[in-house]
Amino acid sequence: MSKREQWSSKTGFILAAAGSAVGLGNIWKFPYIAGENGGAAFLFIYLICILAIGLPILNIEILLGRETQKNPVGAFKAIHGGDSNWRYVGALGVFASFTILSFYSIVGGWSVAYTLEALMGTFDSFVIKNFSPEYGMSSPKVAGEFFDLKNSNPSWVLGYHTLFFLSIIGIILSGVKGGLEKASKFLMPILLFILFALVINGLMLPDSDKGIEFLFSPDWSKINASTFLLALGHAFFTLSLGMGAMMTYGSYLSHNDDIVNASYMVAFLDTVIAILAGVAIFTVVFSSGYDPTAGPGLVFHVLPPLLAQLPGGYIFAFLFFLLLTIAAITSGISILEVSVAYLVDELKFSRKKATIIMGILVYLAAIPCALSFNLLQDATIPIQGKAFTFFDVADFLASNILLPLGGFFLAIFAGYVWGIDSTVKALLKGDSGSLYFGNSILNSSTSKTIFGLLIKYLSPVLIFLVFLYQFGWI
Numbered sequence: 001m002s003k004r005e006q007w008s009s010k011t012g013f014i015l016a017a018a019g020s021a022v023g024l025g026n027i028w029k030f031p032y033i034a035g036e037n038g039g040a041a042f043l044f045i046y047l048i049c050i051l052a053i054g055l056p057i058l059n060i061e062i063l064l065g066r067e068t069q070k071n072p073v074g075a076f077k078a079i080h081g082g083d084s085n086w087r088y089v090g091a092l093g094v095f096a097s098f099t100i101l102s103f104y105s106i107v108g109g110w111s112v113a114y115t116l117e118a119l120m121g122t123f124d125s126f127v128i129k130n131f132s133p134e135y136g137m138s139s140p141k142v143a144g145e146f147f148d149l150k151n152s153n154p155s156w157v158l159g160y161h162t163l164f165f166l167s168i169i170g171i172i173l174s175g176v177k178g179g180l181e182k183a184s185k186f187l188m189p190i191l192l193f194i195l196f197a198l199v200i201n202g203l204m205l206p207d208s209d210k211g212i213e214f215l216f217s218p219d220w221s222k223i224n225a226s227t228f229l230l231a232l233g234h235a236f237f238t239l240s241l242g243m244g245a246m247m248t249y250g251s252y253l254s255h256n257d258d259i260v261n262a263s264y265m266v267a268f269l270d271t272v273i274a275i276l277a278g279v280a281i282f283t284v285v286f287s288s289g290y291d292p293t294a295g296p297g298l299v300f301h302v303l304p305p306l307l308a309q310l311p312g313g314y315i316f317a318f319l320f321f322l323l324l325t326i327a328a329i330t331s332g333i334s335i336l337e338v339s340v341a342y343l344v345d346e347l348k349f350s351r352k353k354a355t356i357i358m359g360i361l362v363y364l365a366a367i368p369c370a371l372s373f374n375l376l377q378d379a380t381i382p383i384q385g386k387a388f389t390f391f392d393v394a395d396f397l398a399s400n401i402l403l404p405l406g407g408f409f410l411a412i413f414a415g416y417v418w419g420i421d422s423t424v425k426a427l428l429k430g431d432s433g434s435l436y437f438g439n440s441i442l443n444s445s446t447s448k449t450i451f452g453l454l455i456k457y458l459s460p461v462l463i464f465l466v467f468l469y470q471f472g473w474i
């Protein structure tokens with residue numbers, strides 16, 4: 001049997017894991033959810049969810065991978081025996097990888113398409129001279145119509161979905177070091193560079209302080225139970241938790257590689273990048289006097305004309321969509337890798353065979369999502385009073401159900417089955433010693449207690465409450 005591949009260095013792992021975490025969640029989703037939910041007030045709750053629930057669960061997920069050197073199904077089997085029901089939690093992850101990628105790849109395809117449209121100068125035609133948001137035909141409206149028109153053509157959506165998908169498959173075929181790690185090492189610095197350029201551009205705009213204020217000075221009246229629901233679901237999504245992506249990446253670590261500090265790094269990078277994306281976007285939106293609550297269309301409807309009307313806007317629009325594409329690719333590979341690792345470990349397929357088979361299956365699963373904007377736009381089911389298309393269902397199922405459910409089981413597993421003592425012992429094995437918040441702030445027994453409380457009580461109870469609320473039971 002060939003030896004399992006590993007990351008070539010600690011930095012390689014951190015960049016790949018950060019690449020997984022930093023994705024459409026940070027640049028497409030976070031700004032619009034924050035925009036719809038009061039900006040800073042949402043940011044505050046979101047940060048609490050990341051720190052108190054996301055970070056401990058991130059540690060546990062990577063740990064399970066590192067200890068077992070297996071995909072999510074194999075990991076639970078390795079620890080708890082082959083016929084243990086825990087393997088279904090792993091299987092839930094493989095199912096989630098299908099669900100997430102089926103809508104993720106459509107948005108990834110849009111990003112590729114918009115990068116090319118920006119390059120061709122299409123967005124210039126969205127700019128209406130002397131545009132003012134109070135008057136009927138606003139430029140985001142024109143951009144929205146363009147977006148809808150393009151999406152009404154199934155071959156346009158499917159074509160770019162295919163392009164995006166092929167790039168992911170190409171990277172995965174090249175293996176852990178030569179594909180996943182190399183792509184992340186190459187793309188993540190470019191992503192950071194582009195993001196800085198966009199933030200500086202945003203900060204130099206007139207009225208940029210209004211955007212900053214929106215993002216950083218909270219309007220507490222906007223907070224209610226559903227803000228928690230959204231913030232918690234998004235914390236899982238943005239840190240790639242609850243479906244075994246981090247577990248699979250952790251399985252390519254060696255037994256004494258550090259997890260605790262790597263988790264801090266990944267969560268820190270992910271959060272900072274989401275906030276910077278918020279700054280880059282809201283400064284542009286506010287400086288144009290536009291409404292920040294545009295929803296999922298924020299980056300595709302609102303930004304293109306707003307960017308295009310700035311001096312040098314052509315290049316900034318191109319850079320923005322390139323940023324989105326890069327972020328989507330480095331996350332997309334981690335989503336598909338879960339299913340590929342499953343076939344490689346459990347059914348002993350070669351990486352090539354596993355990638356091609358899973359690639360085709362997930363590609364096909366995404367087709368109904370691609371058709372949700374045209375041929376299947378009327379095929380909807382009602383969820384929480386709204387008509388959901390296949391695309392909406394996939395997004396809802398992943399962010400609101402599968403990922404928090406996966407997180408719930410991980411917390412239960414570490415807290416009660418494995419036990420906090422063994423979890424902490426294993427976590428500290430490859431580490432310089434600090435478990436939570438670092439030794440300088442808390443001594444280790446206190447940090448262990450905090451970690452235990454978060455994992456055994458806070459995480460499962462909060463996730464459970466969120467479920468009850470979501471289904472209208474409380």
Ligand code: PHE
Nearest residue numbers: 021023024025237238240245
């Ligand atoms: N974290 C990614 C993002 O923010 C999405 C993702 C979810 C990736 C689950 C892997 C697993 O876009």
